[in-house]
Amino acid sequence: MPYADFNRPSTVAALEGHDVCIIGAGAAGILLAIRLTSQNRKVLLIESGDLVPDEEKQALNEIEQTAKQMRDPVWNRKRIVGGTTTAWGGQSLPFSPLDFVRRDWVTSSGWPIEYGDVAKYYDAANAFLHVDNWNYDSDLLTRFGVKYPLIEGGVNYHFSKWAPEPNLHKLYRRDLKKNVTVLYNAHLVRIDLHENGRVQSLSIANFVGFIHRLSVGEVILAAGGIETNRILLLNDHQVAGGLGNHSGWLGRAFMDHPSIVGGTIVPNDLKQFQSLFGTRVYRRRRYSTRLSAPTAWQKKNQLLNVSATFLFPYPDGLSDPFHAIKQLSRQKRIKAVFEVIRHFPKLTQSALALAMHGYLYKPGSSAVFGMNVEQEPLFGSYIALAKSRDQFGLRKASLHWTISEKSWQTAVLFAKRVKVELERANLATVQLNPQLYAKNLDWENQFSDVNHHMGGTRMSSVASQGVVTPDLQVWGIPNLSVASCSVFPTSSHSNPTLTLLALCERLSERMKKSMLPRILSRLLD
DSSP states (O other): OOEEETTSGGGGGGSSSOSEEEEOOSHHHHHHHHHHHTTTOOEEEEESSBSSOOHHHHGGGOEEEOSBOOSOTTTSSOOBTTGGGGTSOOEEOOOOGGGGSOOTTSTTOOOSSOHHHHHTTHHHHHHHTTOOOSOTTHHHHHHHTOOOOSOTTTSEEEEEEEOSSOOHHHHHHHHHHHHOEEEESOEEEEEEEOTTSSEEEEEEEOTTSOEEEEEOSEEEEOSOHHHHHHHHHHOOSSSTTSTTOTTSOTTEEEEOOOEEEEEEEEESSHHHHHHHHSOEEETTEEEEEEEEOOHHHHHHHTOOOEEEEEEOOOOTTSOOHHHHHHHHHHHOOHHHHHHHHHTHHHHHHHHHHHHHHOBOOOTTOOEEEEEEEOOOOOTTSEEEEEEEEOTTSOEEEEEEBOOOHHHHHHHHHHHHHHHHHHHHTTSEEEEEOTTOOTTOTTGGGGOBOOSOOEEESOBOSSGGGOSBOTTSBBTTOTTEEEOSGGGOSOOOSSOSHHHHHHHHHHHHHHHHHHHHHHHHHHHHO
8 A cells, every 4th residue: 555645646546445534643543554454444544744753744733822831732742654653752551440430539530431441452552562461560570570669558569661662653664554545744624524424525635735525434533632622623614613512521621641750769779779660671671660549549538540750860960871872872973982981880880780680770870759640630621722723724722721739639648658658668768849738829830741632532421421432433423433542531640552552452343343244245245
């Protein structure tokens, strides 16, 4: 199948006759394209970006912000074949069972599906990332030969996993080229419905003034958390308020993971501490230690999910030996060689720790812990349409990101919990972030975003409470589905991509079942 540059009009002939059209060639779009072609479906994968980073395409990410500011929503999202996987680290961590249930103390919590409905697809999602399927705690503790260092019940001690090749376009380019029509430099500008309520056609534009109207069968929006909301909101010419806005929930309950430094750590033994809480390497794969809030702690304190991760930066004025290695690999200059030589004693210690014990040791580093906090899904945290327009004359997204004080209370108490557990185990002394106190009136400005855009097209068990069904179909539009973190009703503390990929595996299975009657009909005819 071709990779087709839509800026060249000759590519139009390759667009017709596809069973499924996927908008967005990021993690979700690539997985679905590969899974659906394995079901003998003809798939058209449409991406507004190019094959390489392009400032003109990135400008389409410009948004207005009317509340708490995100750092860089233009470049922290990638319009390129491969999407944000071309820039992320590839971290894999599942949600927990409590994330899926209705919690009386958390506004608008509860998923319309159970944890098991998603968890059974985590293995397939991990396999797609080329990540192992050992569980995230006991299996890895056994393989690393590490004993649980903290008191049972105080915090959950577990690991996140890192994909060996996080760029999914690079990883699956051969499969895409063989089986999928990938159309790039193609921007979706309009969705039109038939009188029967199904999507009838898409209008896509290139960047040299050409627009093509494409007849479609199944359509899947996989354009990322903010852009997927924007697409549905923009298409209000047939449905008031945008496609899927029958309930008033479209764009609502936007979430990220509010992030903050919890404190500075002074280990009793830096090398031992890094062996317990630093990055592990096993069979050439990386694993990071996380501490998360136990279910009982969340229930007792009526708080949100949260996790802590450990970083070992070098203090100001001290060069990082690992940075010297990176510079040498990139520059191959004599100055870089001398930097490596200067750090040779530290690098030797690091190499021995890695070879003999399987962890990355950073001699002489400092130690801190950061936290990712669940955000309560608030109706007043939302994506809308701005007055300003992009180069296609379409209204930009307007983001009104607000966080409830429950996230701050969670951060304050969990930071204290981490301090208590580390000091009780006689591993370190901890100096908490001086801004982390309950009555800090400037608490919202202490948080930063981490580019985990979720919510706005939340799934629901009834149409009046959300945008998509438990099967990710937009309520009332049978051939339009959403494959984005925007469908998440709540956000947990975990990096969301693994759970999104699991939902995509589930969606592909659902679509496979829906295809069976058509296959039988064709055989009978």
